[in-house]
Amino acid sequence: MPFEVTILGNNSAIPAHGRHPTSQVVQIHEHFFLVDCGEGTQMQLAKYKIRKNKFDHIFISHLHGDHYFGLIGLITSYHLMHRERPLHVHGPKGLLDIINLQLAVSNTTLYYELIFHEVKSELVNVLLETDEYSISSFPVKHRIPTHGFLFKEKIGLRKINPDKISELNFPFQIIAELKKGNDCEWEGKLLKSNEWTLPPVAPHSYAFCADTVYHEELKQYIAGCDVIYHEATFMEESSERAIITFHSTARQAAAMGKAIGVKKLLIGHFSAKYDNLLPLLAEAKEIFSETELAIEGQVFSI
Ligand SMILES: [Zn+2]
Numbered sequence: 001m002p003f004e005v006t007i008l009g010n011n012s013a014i015p016a017h018g019r020h021p022t023s024q025v026v027q028i029h030e031h032f033f034l035v036d037c038g039e040g041t042q043m044q045l046a047k048y049k050i051r052k053n054k055f056d057h058i059f060i061s062h063l064h065g066d067h068y069f070g071l072i073g074l075i076t077s078y079h080l081m082h083r084e085r086p087l088h089v090h091g092p093k094g095l096l097d098i099i100n101l102q103l104a105v106s107n108t109t110l111y112y113e114l115i116f117h118e119v120k121s122e123l124v125n126v127l128l129e130t131d132e133y134s135i136s137s138f139p140v141k142h143r144i145p146t147h148g149f150l151f152k153e154k155i156g157l158r159k160i161n162p163d164k165i166s167e168l169n170f171p172f173q174i175i176a177e178l179k180k181g182n183d184c185e186w187e188g189k190l191l192k193s194n195e196w197t198l199p200p201v202a203p204h205s206y207a208f209c210a211d212t213v214y215h216e217e218l219k220q221y222i223a224g225c226d227v228i229y230h231e232a233t234f235m236e237e238s239s240e241r242a243i244i245t246f247h248s249t250a251r252q253a254a255a256m257g258k259a260i261g262v263k264k265l266l267i268g269h270f271s272a273k274y275d276n277l278l279p280l281l282a283e284a285k286e287i288f289s290e291t292e293l294a295i296e297g298q299v300f301s302i
């Protein structure tokens, strides 16, 4: 079952050097979620052949323009496309007022229902939960209220033991129970789940840490994550600027990845002052070798 993140935008503040403001697509199994929606997100979706109709939930981390200036465009496109399914937008207080003002001055009544969920940035909130996954938000430390998002798979069903497949001639309901871990009786025989099935694939998790200054408290929210995205707006030579602007350096992002012990760290939200990103990657890799640049168009498996 796929669990992947596709990078649509990796630049901070302004589009530059062919890079776009922040946006990512997270796919958990058959479900697609949009995380932040900077300017140009629709064009990036088209470029990477991701149909915008796949999204029912959009998650916005904070109200700096480089994270949501593409949202009204996408909302309007859905309207013009006569979308019928409701659209859920999860974002900070104030976002709904902005959307409503933009719709009101253009005299637009949406064709579909937009359901807004206010995210309280200072808290941990479960935003969406199903049998397969949960999506929650957690506080980060930035110049305005900001939260990251944690995507977690849940433990799936046990897998049929491939050595037993040729003997597996029971009704579907019995197989379903065995996959749930339940022993069953069938035609007077006791069928033990742990003989007929193997443990499920371990669940994975991904954290999008939004815009943040280096913040020790983050560790408690994203401990145990397989992959994290942590911003690396600057290099260490600009560490004072990073503090003033509530951003992080590549070295600090790497220190976070190392402290958590993630399998992979993605760095992004690069300052427009950097045309070449390789020095940022090199700086991070000095601390944590399992670092990759969140390059637009790349798909990372979680
Ligand atoms: Zn930003």
Ligand SMILES: [Zn+2]
Pocket: 062, 064, 142, 211
């Ligand atoms: Zn910001």
